[in-house]
Amino acid sequence: MKITPKDVAHVALLSRLEIPEDQVEKVTGQLNAILEYAEMLNKVNTDGVEPTAHVIPLSNVMREDEVEVSLARELALANAPEQDNGYFKVPKIVEG
């Protein structure tokens, strides 16, 4: 499996990153080096092996459904790059 500059451009879009055109070649090369190295995993027989996403046997950790103090609006907005009238402000998303 060899990653192409086109793949890099596609994954960059999925990642919401802008890779300058003069960098795409370099990034492609670096990723290929890493992915080629990763090919070694194909040598390992994993038939019937369960995947491990997490190492501790905890699942569906719940707490009592009690109302607790939440962050005040001013505090939640304090780090917002742009805000307006108590809301986070973003560029226009919907046309019309």
Place this chain on the structure above:
Amino acid sequence: MVDLFKLTAHELHERLVNKDVSAVEITKALFNRIDAVEQDVRCYITQTRELALAQAQATDEKIQRGDEISPLAGIPGAIKDNMCTKGIKTTCASKMLEHFVPPYDATVVERLADANAVFLGKTNMDEFAMGSSTENSAFMQTRNPWNLETVPGGSSGGSAAAVAASTAIWSLGSDTGGSIRQPASFCGTVGLKPTYGRVSRFGLVAFASSLDQIGPITKDVTDCALVMNAISGHDLKDSTSIPGNVPDFTKSLVNDVKGLKIGLPREYFVAGMNPEVEKAVRNAVAQLEKMGAQCLEISMPHTEYALTTYYIIAPAEASSNLARYDGVGFGHRAQGEDIVSMYKKTRSEGFGPEVQRRIVLGTYALSSGYYDAYYLKALKVRTLIKQDFDKAFEKVDVLLTPTSPTPAFKAGDISDPLSMYLQDVCTLPINLAGVPALSMPCGYVDGLPIGLQIIGKPLGEETILRVAYTFEQNNDYYKCLAPLGEV
């Protein structure tokens, strides 16, 4: 009188309790030390001197009132800059969070504050904890106090260098693939990555959530136990934290390894390892054997796949975790005509090259058509790696390995990403398995410290500390300070 900054937390505690010295005096001694050497070592992104003095003052008042004080009360330390501190900038050494001021404290910060510890500031790191040399910081280069031409390791390079330079008595690091242990090894300090879930991750800026763990970096093993006592334990705010009681880790400071079984996994003594490193580690093993431990060589056959497995899983988790930096709620924001161009510009300006590389790699490994081939495959190999540990621990109590195949390298010497990843070859299998491991000094090569890694069973920190304490007390490494600022 001895320089206060040179002492350990437990030595300083004794002096506080005996009223030989005040907490404010200790804190000011640390300020003076920082003033003297920080320009060379550059550990701190942010210093919090006003807060530190107020915290020290509070402990002095307690002592004057005759109240009992906790072992860390009035003892100044430093926090890696990826742990949230209420009202204090938390940057992750990234332009993305350059001006981010968290509205809450990480649980570890809260617990240390409750123990009346003194906070000197926030330490430098590789951006978002991605790196092994702290050269990926967006702000500055931290140097190794043992030799200013070399790196302190990473990603917790600022935290390890601060303890080694005596500009902090203790510090906190975080470890996703070796980020506490490798810098501890390079800087000749003690660094412990606890069992996954032992210490709350609430308020730790997430890198790879199934691997991240916070732990202490200290001058000696006793201080390691003291910081562990303060930060460990279940936290409702972290659903992956382990319920149940936490032992008093100071009870494990026993100078005796008789009857303990120590395993040497032969796969960790890799080709290309510095021969002096191997010699020092084997010497440590021989010493422990002489003291009554039983040593046996074992095999962990999937070790060679750990690096690859890690560099698929960690970037995959990172690509998901770092999706939150969208220029809306907090962090850097660039202008764009529409929302997608705003996202793209924001993230490309805010993240450095290594972070972007890992996001792209992780996104690729998770993307449609490649998920099974890379991510799922890696999760299955992770199971086999974990089983290697399970099987090893049926035979032995701890495993001993080098922490890093080499001592600290010169700044700028490793520029290829894959070679940098190889730095973590002895440390990252431990994160994949979720077990605890400690690094401590066990020798020197060309004036640079060598790290011994002691790996334990899940929740086996007590056995690790016992082995570490025994080795420490029968050697002088912990008494050796980095030759910095001496005339």
